[in-house]
Amino acid sequence: MIAALAGDTSALPRLERALSAPAPRDRAHAAVGLALLGAEASRGSIERRLAVEEDPRAFRALALAARSLGVGVDASRLETRLADPETAPEALALAARVSDESSDRTRRRLRRRARRALRADDPRVRAGAALALAEARDRTAWRALVALLEDEHDAVRLAAARSLASLDVEDAREALAARERIERDPEVRTALRAGLDPARPPPAVLTGGEALYVRIAAAPGVRDVIDVDVLLPDGRWLRTSALEGGEVLLPDLPAGEADVHVRL
Numbered sequence: 001m002i003a004a005l006a007g008d009t010s011a012l013p014r015l016e017r018a019l020s021a022p023a024p025r026d027r028a029h030a031a032v033g034l035a036l037l038g039a040e041a042s043r044g045s046i047e048r049r050l051a052v053e054e055d056p057r058a059f060r061a062l063a064l065a066a067r068s069l070g071v072g073v074d075a076s077r078l079e080t081r082l083a084d085p086e087t088a089p090e091a092l093a094l095a096a097r098v099s100d101e102s103s104d105r106t107r108r109r110l111r112r113r114a115r116r117a118l119r120a121d122d123p124r125v126r127a128g129a130a131l132a133l134a135e136a137r138d139r140t141a142w143r144a145l146v147a148l149l150e151d152e153h154d155a156v157r158l159a160a161a162r163s164l165a166s167l168d169v170e171d172a173r174e175a176l177a178a179r180e181r182i183e184r185d186p187e188v189r190t191a192l193r194a195g196l197d198p199a200r201p202p203p204a205v206l207t208g209g210e211a212l213y214v215r216i217a218a219a220p221g222v223r224d225v226i227d228v229d230v231l232l233p234d235g236r237w238l239r240t241s242a243l244e245g246g247e248v249l250l251p252d253l254p255a256g257e258a259d260v261h262v263r264l
Contacts, residue, residue: 009037016045024055025225028241031058035065035251036211043071050094051077056086057225057241063090064238068252072097075106082113085120089128089237092117096135111138118144124229124237126151127159131235134163142169149179149192157188159235165195187233210253214260216246227263232256239263 011033018030027049034042046065050073053059059081066073073094081091095110114136117129130148133141145167148160161179164172173196180192216226226242233256242248248260 009039012037012039012042015039016042019045019049024058025241027053027055027058028061029243031061031065032249032251035068036249038069038251040069043069047071047073054080056084059087060090060239063087063094064240064250064252067093075110082117085122085125086239088117088120088122088125089132089239092125092128092132093135096132107136111136111141114138115141115144118148123151123153123156124239127153127156127235127237130156130159130163134166137167139167139169142167142172146172146175149175154185154188155231155235155237157183157185158191159237161188161191161195162235165191168195191235210255212248212250212253212258214248216242216248216262229261229263231259231261233258 015030015033015037018026019034021027021030031046031049034046046062046069050059050062050066050071053062065071075095078091078095081087082095084091092114095113111133114129114132117125118133118141120126120129126148130145133145142164145160145164149157149164151157151160157179161176164176176192176195180189180196183189183192212230216228226246228240228242228248230238230240230248230250232238232253234254238250240248240250
């Protein structure tokens with residue numbers, strides 16, 4: 001991982017081999033390392049691993065790497081991951097990238113899944129579904145996204161506001177204005193205002209280029225795997241695991257402030 005951070009491409013063969021390591025944590029770290037290196041030559045390896053990965057932590061890391069490197073995915077292999085709250089946001093983001101070569105039936109089915117996920121119990125899933133609908137350019141989902149502007153979680157409202165701004169639906173502006181008048185969270189207010197100004201380019205739902213590095217100092221006796229939630233300025237709610245030394249590494253992130261929360 002240090003080699004990946006340093007941009008040392010000689011680490012590529014080791015990282016690719018580690019995608020098939022017995023330990024899920026090693027596979028997850030290998031995926032992050034390949035994304036940090038921007039290893040487009042490894043896209044095929046990541047795509048193949050995504051198709052068979054069953055561990056939630058490793059799948060999330062592979063999905064992040066796939067997004068960073070522009071890897072496609074076979075939508076038929078996402079059903080199990082779409083049904084699991086631990087991986088549904090990442091699976092929804094991958095499903096939103098289904099190619100134009102996919103059947104209309106497949107695209108409609110995946111969009112229906114995303115709309116149902118807007119009502120999920122897990123707020124991370126609701127936020128992920130909102131962003132996935134925006135990436136899929138599903139402008140017909142605007143009413144369902146407007147309903148999320150009343151969500152109790154700031155991160156979900158942010159995702160909904162970002163998505164509505166990106167979709168730029170004129171009929172949604174009245175609801176955006178009404179929410180902007182009472183919204184207390186400054187990030188959400190900024191996203192709402194972006195949706196109200198059609199002359200201003202809407203915020204990109206998916207942008208990248210930055211890397212996040214933080215270190216978590218764990219007390220003695222804390223469990224081996226420390227799970228971390230990272231809330232990004234573009235509305236994404238990522239879930240990842242710290243390395244053995246407590247480091248958290250995430251590639252291809254938007255510029256801006258990120259909130260890091262250790263999951264207890």
